[in-house]
Amino acid sequence: MNTAGTSTQPGTKLRFTKMHGLGNDFVVFDGVGQTVALSAEQCRRIADRHFGVGCDQILLVEKPARDDVDFRYRIFNADGGEVEQCGNGARCFVRFVHEKGLTAKTAIRVETASGVIEPRLLDNGQVAVDMGAPRFAPADIPFAAEAEALAYPLKVGQHVVEIAALSMGNPHAVLRVNDLDSAPVDILGAAIESHARFPQRVNAGFMQVLTPHDIR
16 A cells, blocks of 8 residues: 555645555545545546556545444546445445544445445454445446346447446446456457446456356
């Protein structure tokens, strides 16, 4: 975990922390101890891997807007758009508020754009997050499809791939591949992420089935 500074307004510096969960990397801002107000353009600059800090998403820890929760949790994609939820981000969020001394609780209530979640810091240092039940209805994702299905054909460039589509508070597309190491993840992932059938963009994931009980 590395901490450094960035600027949102001329003469103003913000402290941030770089974290990751399963390779999903984040720039995390403490909006409790400092005032953080990032525009979409500033988010894009921060997330830029060539000229900024570089990350998949930006996480913002804020004071709660209601009395029955401990924190407010906001998530911004690399394109600057705010999204409802991110499970890997939620795990980093919990470690962040503990390691920065923002709370001593091991179970906290966190307000998100999709509702309240109750993540827990376990004795072994890991974090458990109940993300709720996935939603598969195309309108809930959202995803342009005539009817709900287990898998959908998706034209990507000159190829047609088969994906599963669901929402965990934010859109996800999952593509099964034979070998993750040789799969064109960067090319396919970028094309799926901005595909026209996902009007709010989508998180593209790739899955390799190792055994009937193990996936990668």
